[in-house]
Amino acid sequence: MFSFSICSKQHLLWHRRAAQIGLLWLGCVLFFAVPSQAQRTQLKAPWNIYSPQTDVQVGKQNADLMARKLPLCNDPKVDAYLTMLGLRLVDKLPTRGVQYPWEFHCVNDKAINAFALPGGYVFVNRGAIEAADNESQLAAVMGHELSHVALRHGTAQASKAQLAQGAAGIFGGLFGGSSGGALLTQGVALGAGSVLLHYSRTDETQADVMGTQVLYDAGYDPRAMAQFFEKLQEETKGKNPPQFLSDHPNPDNRIERVDQEIDKLGGPPANGKRDSAEFEAIKREVLALPLAKRIAPVTAAGGGAPPPPPSSHFAEYQGSGYSLRYPDNWGETDQNGGASIAPSGGVVQGNSGDNALAYGMIISMTPLKSDPSDPGALGNATQQLIQDLQKSNANLRVVRQPGPVKLNGQPGLSTYLSNDSPVGGQETDWLITVIQPQGLLSFLCVAPQAAYSEYDKTFSAILDSVRLAK
Numbered sequence: 001m002f003s004f005s006i007c008s009k010q011h012l013l014w015h016r017r018a019a020q021i022g023l024l025w026l027g028c029v030l031f032f033a034v035p036s037q038a039q040r041t042q043l044k045a046p047w048n049i050y051s052p053q054t055d056v057q058v059g060k061q062n063a064d065l066m067a068r069k070l071p072l073c074n075d076p077k078v079d080a081y082l083t084m085l086g087l088r089l090v091d092k093l094p095t096r097g098v099q100y101p102w103e104f105h106c107v108n109d110k111a112i113n114a115f116a117l118p119g120g121y122v123f124v125n126r127g128a129i130e131a132a133d134n135e136s137q138l139a140a141v142m143g144h145e146l147s148h149v150a151l152r153h154g155t156a157q158a159s160k161a162q163l164a165q166g167a168a169g170i171f172g173g174l175f176g177g178s179s180g181g182a183l184l185t186q187g188v189a190l191g192a193g194s195v196l197l198h199y200s201r202t203d204e205t206q207a208d209v210m211g212t213q214v215l216y217d218a219g220y221d222p223r224a225m226a227q228f229f230e231k232l233q234e235e236t237k238g239k240n241p242p243q244f245l246s247d248h249p250n251p252d253n254r255i256e257r258v259d260q261e262i263d264k265l266g267g268p269p270a271n272g273k274r275d276s277a278e279f280e281a282i283k284r285e286v287l288a289l290p291l292a293k294r295i296a297p298v299t300a301a302g303g304g305a306p307p308p309p310p311s312s313h314f315a316e317y318q319g320s321g322y323s324l325r326y327p328d329n330w331g332e333t334d335q336n337g338g339a340s341i342a343p344s345g346g347v348v349q350g351n352s353g354d355n356a357l358a359y360g361m362i363i364s365m366t367p368l369k370s371d372p373s374d375p376g377a378l379g380n381a382t383q384q385l386i387q388d389l390q391k392s393n394a395n396l397r398v399v400r401q402p403g404p405v406k407l408n409g410q411p412g413l414s415t416y417l418s419n420d421s422p423v424g425g426q427e428t429d430w431l432i433t434v435i436q437p438q439g440l441l442s443f444l445c446v447a448p449q450a451a452y453s454e455y456d457k458t459f460s461a462i463l464d465s466v467r468l469a470k
């Protein structure tokens with residue numbers, strides 16, 4: 001890039017030459033006007049096969065899971081402060097026109113850590129707030145996280161993993177894989193979550209550089225970025241290296257690179273903001289928070305408490321080619337034209353560490369192999385689906401053969417299956433299938449056999465509410 005001095009030297013030369021180079025003059029004047037814009041490092045987001053909408057979708061799925069798994073601070077004052085500070089930084093964050101939903105949560109964990117899921121779901125440990133000497137240092141760690149979101153590093157890592165794994169993909173199909181014989185939900189998987197939070201050293205440098213720019217633009221003293229990393233490196237010498245560094249590998253010359261960027265920005269601003277009364281008040285508030293009791297992971301197979309009873313109030317879900325209503329204390333997740341609907345605690349961690357649906361419903365669309373107007377199409381496609389499911393669920397058995405039902409007035413088939421439940425014992429799987437223009441639409445209702453009668457009515461109510469696109 002042109003530096004100020006080269007530009008002015010050329011100015012003089014050109015000035016002596018001719019008026020026809022007047023245009024170049026203009027170029028130099030522009031460089032004079034915005035030297036820091038011209039000199040700052042321009043960052044390019046890495047290769048990514050996903051759309052920003054997928055960032056939001058997959059980020060939300062994992063954020064919901066995290067919010068259930070992690071001990072949150074549950075202090076509205078602290079969350080409001082993090083949101084205020086976060087949005088102040090977001091205001092200066094180059095998101096290339098993408099609007100992210102931005103959510104900020106305080107996690108009741110003393111470890112110095114913070115992480116951001118794709119799509120802008122940011123979690124800051126109380127340990128990071130407690131370790132920060134002032135607001136600018138907390139803004140630094142948040143600016144670093146927000147930069148991972150803006151540069152879409154999580155789904156860029158997932159893109160690389162997808163390329164390595166081939167078509168099956170890390171987000172999988174709706175019925176991809178198997179876990180202790182149980183039917184899997186899609187990529188809500190913590191497996192996907194960990195891919196989304198494993199950055200490369202290049203990602204780290206990019207997030208440091210963009211974070212430094214954001215701090216500067218938001219009026220903070222950008223040296224806070226280097227100070228916070230010095231603090232982390234200091235901690236690394238202790239017995240327990242900070243958790244932050246396991247997700248965010250330390251790139252070489254981290255601090256030097258931040259200092260270099262500050263130089264490119266024209267040096268630290270004269271009146272850069274360092275601290276605020278709000279930060280000091282929030283830090284006191286956080287220090288006084290009781291320690292989180294170690295919460296039993298809701299995802300522990302076998303040991304987890306059963307989900308709360310389904311609510312009698314229903315929420316609306318609009319799928320691709322259908323709509324339905326489901327208990328409003330259940331959550332829904334979209335994937336690849338399908339969806340899963342499950343109560344809190346309905347998705348558990350199976351034996352192989354993958355996520356498995358123990359309670360809830362999986363909806364999917366499977367392309368047809370035959371002509372949909374063929375009278376045998378529904379029966380054949382249903383048998384094919386069951387066979388496909390059996391490939392990844394060795395103990396899946398048909399308990400009651402497909403029989404005719406009506407779904408929203410259209411002919412469908414009802415089949416009962418049994419399988420190993422990821423929470424132990426057997427589960428009942430009620431499968432409803434119907435032919436749609438796009439393929440075989442299937443609704444798989446899952447609950448442990450012992451609890452099935454409590455869910456039967458809810459599954460029927462959901463299926464009664466299904467409206468198929470005409």
Ligand SMILES: [Zn+2]
Pocket residue numbers: 144148199203204207247248249
């Ligand atoms: Zn990072």
